[in-house]
Amino acid sequence: MKKNKRIILMVMDSVGLGALEDAADYGDQGAATLQHIAAEIGGLKLPNLEKLGLGKIEEVEGLNAEIKAEGAYGKAAEKSKGKDTTTGHWEIAGLISETPFPTYPTGFPAEIMEQFHQAIGRESLANKPASGTVIIEELGAEHLKTAKPIVYTSADSVFQIAAHEDVIPVAELYDYCKKAREILQGEHAVARVIARPFVGEPGNFERTERRKDFSLTPPEPTILDQLKSANLEVNAVGKITYIFNHSGITDSVTTANNMEGVDQTLNYLDTTKKGLIFTNLVDFDQNYGHRRNVEGYAEALKQFDQRLPEIKAKMEADDLLIITADHGCDPTYQGTDHTREYVPILAYGKNVPADFNLGIRASFSDIAASIADYFDLDVKIEGQSLNLV
Incomplete structure (x- = not known):
């Protein structure tokens, strides 16, 4: 060799x-x-x-x-x-992947979201496909007010969780992602759970470099x-x-x-x-x-x-x-x-x-x-x- x-x-x-x-x-x-x-x-x-x-x-x-x-x-x-x-x-x-990863064009099913909310001890916002930058502009102010994380997906097989770093600290956001990863198995085994921390004020939100992916092995x-x-x-x-x-x-x-x-x-x-x-x-x-x-x-x-x-x-x-x-x-x-x-x-x-x-x-x-x-x-x-x- x-x-x-x-x-x-x-x-x-x-x-x-x-x-x-x-x-x-x-x-x-x-x-x-x-x-x-x-x-x-x-x-x-x-x-x-x-x-x-x-x-x-x-x-x-x-x-x-x-x-x-x-x-x-x-x-x-x-x-x-x-x-x-x-x-x-x-x-x-x-x-070679013979079976495509699951996607959620209308958002995640109720049973998944209920398990997720129970695991993190609070409800979430959105649960729909969206652009990451658009969704935080749309719901960022409500997130600041309610402290509910923003959950969204895309045409990709992803479960993304956005949270302002001053509302949900990055370490806590990562913990939410780990809990979601544990839930999203079997038929709901999305390819990636992604932490999407952001900072800033309404009208001027910005995603940070502390994004983290929790993937399948x-x-x-x-x-x-x-x-x-x-x-x-x-x-x-x-x-x-x-x-x-x-x-x-x-x-x-x-x-x-x-x-x-x-x-x-x-x-x-x-x-x-x-x-x-x-x-x-x-x-x-x-x-x-x-x-x-x-x-x-x-x-x-x-x-x-x-x-x-x-x-x-x-x-x-x-x-x-x-x-x-x-x-x-x-x-x-x-x-x-x-x-x-x-x-x-x-x-x-x-x-x-x-x-x-x-x-x-x-x-x-x-x-x-x-x-x-x-x-x-x-x-x-x-x-x-x-x-x-």
Whole structure:
């Protein structure tokens, strides 16, 4: 087993590349996150992602499709049932989800809410799908007056609890989430229970960086567990550690935004000797996709693109960089939900063949198979290796 290698796996959260064949089953026919953003603003200028071959996967206004890519490029379909963060990341790590997580388009059933209220000793507000920023503006004043936490969901499989830090201290909010996590099992086993603390006054509320996710543990070992079992490092940046409920993680750091995510990735490149650095860049999805902010999304792509040379400069001879996504979230599409899309795969390293077309992959889990292949791990992984070396 080769142990002197490192893989940097970066997930551009929600940067999809066009509707999957079954997108109509999810109400997402015609969605195309990256292409539609580019068309809306008259073309994207992402020279570093372009060099990696992003414009060669699909036609994207502003990106050169004729350039000789520095590495390998292609796209992958999601084999799992769903289009949420947890499902996407678990599949990237080699776990196919045959059954989608439950969602609650009309709010959570009475029996769930009754158990929750009994567990926390008070009632709650809302219990409906909503944007996180909108719901605290709508109900924040009432929350301040009544001290009732705000419970809401989205098209994702999430049970979110928002509370002002001066009304319900963050530690108490986390305790509420733990109680909700205990309740939400079996048929109601949502992918994530999320603490959403906020501060400020009516008309000027602001969510804080003390968000915390309480996720399900993957039902089977992922490539992260297998790397850890092989005494390789698995360093998680951003919400990765929460998505896997800390399973298979050897060290982690949370982040407030994309640029901090890049900073922490660079820090791990200074300290990681062997293994995986697994980074989620959440701003694309959380701040811009769900909020239908095309310009903000484009600017976030530009900012990430500008940081790529720093990552490449810290890579050693045997290192491998893989950039991908977990689903789409087309800000030009109807609604504010994730969209069922192909995701890009860009791979770069001194040993990766240049201008290598990976084609259309049948599953995100081909990335997990490639990680196992790269480290010569003798494990069974769903998916086919990208054969990058």
